[in-house]
Amino acid sequence: xxxxxxxxxxxxSCGKSTMxxxxxxxxxxxxxxxxxxxxxxxxxxxxxxxxxxxxxxxEDELRQEMGNIHITFKLNPETGRPxxxxxGELVENDIRSLEVSNHVSPIxxxxxxxxxxxxxxxxxxxxxxxVMDGRDIGTTVFPDAxxxxxxxxxxxxRAQRRFDELQAKGMPxxxxxxxxxxxxxxxxxxxxxxxxxxxxxxALELDNxxxxxxxxxxxxxxxxxxxxx
Numbered sequence: 394x395x396x397x398x399x400x401x402x403x404x405x406s407c408g409k410s411t412m413x414x415x416x417x418x419x420x421x422x423x424x425x426x427x428x429x430x431x432x433x434x435x436x437x438x439x440x441x442x443x444x445x446x447x448x449x450x451x452e453d454e455l456r457q458e459m460g461n462i463h464i465t466f467k468l469n470p471e472t473g474r475p476x477x478x479x480x481g482e483l484v485e486n487d488i489r490s491l492e493v494s495n496h497v498s499p500i501x502x503x504x505x506x507x508x509x510x511x512x513x514x515x516x517x518x519x520x521x522x523x524v525m526d527g528r529d530i531g532t533t534v535f536p537d538a539x540x541x542x543x544x545x546x547x548x549x550x551r552a553q554r555r556f557d558e559l560q561a562k563g564m565p566x567x568x569x570x571x572x573x574x575x576x577x578x579x580x581x582x583x584x585x586x587x588x589x590x591x592x593x594x595x596a597l598e599l600d601n602x603x604x605x606x607x608x609x610x611x612x613x614x615x616x617x618x619x620x621x622x
Contacts, residue, residue: 394621396520396521396522397522397538397540397621398518398521398523399416399523399525399617400525400530400531400542400593400596401413401524401526401527401530401541401544402526402527402530402542402544402593403526403542403544403590404544404545404579404590405428405494405578405579405582406551406575407546407551407554407601408554408601408606409428409527409544412526412609412610414524415606416617417523418473418474419610419614420614422523423522423524424523424524425475425518425525426466426475426477426526427510427526427528427534428497428526428527429464429485430464430477430514431500432488433484433488434510435496436479436484436488437462437480438450438496439493439496443455443458444496448496448499450499452505455500455506459505462479463480463481464478464513466478489558489559490564491566491571495574497578498581498582498585499581501585502585502587507529507588508587511529511588515534518534528582528590529590532588539621540597540617541593541596541597542597542599542613542616543592543593544598544599545598545601546602547602548572548575549572551575552568552571552572552574552575555571555575599613
């Protein structure tokens, strides 16, 4: 069976990563969480005081630090899913904190950050047989991907999912703060100058506001099987 590239884009906290990870595991493809890459840069910037008091990024300093930021993924044998490592340190939980969520959009809007990470992502996908999720995979990273999916859900549904996820991990969570964060990220992601979030013309749209994980998994698998036939 031919190997293809699968691009899954969409809004924050709409379940893209869960869908992409599950599909990759089901069909034996490599999975890359591009959001984790931008979150890792954000975590590095927070740890190295690269944000100003108003939340803006000290871009000149970050540009000089980019060569010191190394992001890798290693398969976790217990979960069957890849964990994110920043300079050799496991940061899978650290990058999911609300503090990182509140700072990731300005980092992801910086052109030199996007260019550096997009180049890494394209290198990862050269051999095909890859599922990648993010904001600009079908439009910028892999415009020729054979299967493109654009995932959406209401802001309230997405905030509730994020709240439930943080609570399940025993991490602090306030629903109103999370909803505000989701809405702010939607605005920044769709209005940034470099690779704004938008549906590729040839992408299939999936509103999963009222779908179970099992239902969306079945839908995505059906689209994959139709594409490789």
